Amino acid sequence: MKLISDLRELLTPEQVSVNETVLEHHSRDESYHTPQKPDVVVFPHSTEDVVKVITYANQHEIPVVPYAIGSSLEGQVIPIHGGISLDMSQMDKILEIRPDDFLVHVQPGVTKDQLNAELARYGLFFSVDPGANASVGGMAATNASGTTTVRYGVMRDQVRALKVVLPDASVITTGSLAAKSASGLNLNGLFVGSEGTLGVFTELWLKVYGLPEAAVAVRATFSTIEQCVKASTAIMGAGIPVTRIELADALIVAAINRYKGVDYPVAPTLFLEFQGAKKSINYDVELAVSIMQDEGMSHVEIVKDEASRRRLWDSRHVAALAFRASVPGKEQMATDICVPLSKLPEAVLDATKTIEEYHVHGAVVGHVGDGNYHTVLLVDPNDEDEMQRVAAVNAHLVQFSLQCGGTCTGEHGVGLGKKKYQALEHGESLRLMKAIKHLLDPKDLMNPGKLVDD
């Protein structure tokens, strides 16, 4: 195949693979979406390599889909039109750490755990914390967030500057190293969350934070999921600076117990974390616990030592995985709506009712401090009836969210799975999004068929 030999000549033979296992690996992500193999997988080592590949792809009109860890949850990395899977995982260098500026300069293949391990040596950490050990490039591409967003914000809030190879193979730098800027149009924010449809990130400058003096985790059990959500909303309303405030329903807790060999009370649970100066957080924990008592909390564990705290968050992180393992042979479809805070209790109740109504294997877990929660729905992609019921739950929840001013996706992104809701959510502004995509990528080669692309 000419494509392969051309690419091997452009880069090196080792950077271009058509090995069946490698193609298979790049055909899927963590979701239920139908896998599709790329024609070839290319491993760039530099911005120059990416420019070469994009130049070639442009000349020959070949689709290019950026890839790194493959932990996307809506099919973002699946090359539905074949072409080149551009695997950025070998561009995994931490280029510079600047402790005095609270900044780090990285390549896109760096993973969050890799980054945090290195930052810890400087007393620093990177705040965005999705479940998977995602790459920072992928996290920027999907505007990832997760458990700590309630305190530190989403990925877009951390990206200070980007080096981007555009679809025409020109290279631009967006943003600056300043903490704030009113200069020019905000391209940084436009590229973050563009899911590889507007270009390929080859360098990122990210904001990092000083490790707190102390951290305290709290696991609190309630009789009903409604009590959990109300307690969470009350804590947020009181302005307590929680670092994490996470909900898991009884099914999730049971699955965690089995999966991690722990013994948490099987009931709706809030996992919370407080970080800061020791004196301040003790006061915050006290106040939060008293609020939760008022809302009907039945059991609480306050975790202060580092090892136990890590175990607790490890348990929370494997929640979806543990639930998936509880019903073998199923794939996962996760809903991801995010609603205004006051609508959250109603939204979660409506979700649990809807899951029951449609007889779906589903559980609820979420970042309730942001008004964002997931139902983890287990589905056999070959079971058409089950697929339809799961899709109906998803559609119902999205409708609920949009009707109260929310979004169809708080953090998983659009990819393939939320494309059908873009017109409903964005109305007339979808036309402008499409026009911007067309302006940058008139041949529609960068991750075609995703996000706002027909």
Add this chain to the structure above:
Amino acid sequence: MKLISDLRELLTPEQVSVNETVLEHHSRDESYHTPQKPDVVVFPHSTEDVVKVITYANQHEIPVVPYAIGSSLEGQVIPIHGGISLDMSQMDKILEIRPDDFLVHVQPGVTKDQLNAELARYGLFFSVDPGANASVGGMAATNASGTTTVRYGVMRDQVRALKVVLPDASVITTGSLAAKSASGLNLNGLFVGSEGTLGVFTELWLKVYGLPEAAVAVRATFSTIEQCVKASTAIMGAGIPVTRIELADALIVAAINRYKGVDYPVAPTLFLEFQGAKKSINYDVELAVSIMQDEGMSHVEIVKDEASRRRLWDSRHVAALAFRASVPGKEQMATDICVPLSKLPEAVLDATKTIEEYHVHGAVVGHVGDGNYHTVLLVDPNDEDEMQRVAAVNAHLVQFSLQCGGTCTGEHGVGLGKKKYQALEHGESLRLMKAIKHLLDPKDLMNPGKLVDD
């Protein structure tokens, strides 16, 4: 004139003015930039009114420049090509306050003081705090920030959703009411900071915050400006959650003393504020004061009662005005660079040296927690030699900032004054900004000649 009679017919006669005083009022902002009168001033009362005006302007290819308070600092509201000054100040309704969602729905002509007065009744406040009592529409247009940005972020961080009339007179809504979203391209962030060049905002949903339990202000005096900046950087490095941390040099303090009839020690000064739970902030204040002592603080006043605290911040807010009043008959050119935190001490020293070298009336004031500071330079626009020297200081400071990865404008925006630095700061990405402007406004009618527009 047909333009006038047409507009009067489209809206009502009272909404269209060619009164000489009104035209004069809309010819200038708070800066040194040369005034230019519009042909007509139009006062819309609704989105529909704006659509009518934009449709007409589009048909007849007439420039439209949005206006509200006129407090811009880089000529953003000056209609340099004449046409329509679209005065949004009569669209000043607070449409809805949602305390449980920490959201407020407003028209663009609402001013920050008006908004905060109303929010206080709900125990809430709006965080962005520029010197002037700006309109929220104008603040969104320039991505305003100010004293509290170090804690709460810039205007872009507060804008949840926008209703925008585009240059083709179509109406879109960007964003959602959710605290976070990964849905579609980030148009919200693109419009914020677009300085009226991409459309007219007619409604905004803004994030607001609960009023803190307590607030403490601190005024700390040092022997040198270098000590001030080092103390500020050390406080930020220690991760103390200051709400404000502001620098004023001795000239500014002397001007404040005269202007406000106060008696602060005439020396480089830091103004700080701490907000939160009473117990937590006492601890924070203690720690900050001890850091400042280490850096050579010579005098400190800790202000806890509300009236004195307000007086202190009122003094800080009038700093530029007070300095301008100290040399009558001059206009103000403010530099506005923002550099990575570690470069700030060097940057401020370089600025004071440069002001001396060029024999300019200049003083230093700034939001040092963000790495953003202003030199307030007083100039007679008719004195060509002085204008050149002031321009040279501005250019020197911008060069310094860009060389260390900073920006030419942290918060005042580009308007007319920082256009000449856009190519240097943004390089190749300026081409993309211009392409986006052209995509939305092919006839170049929305605030022509500003931001990235030639």
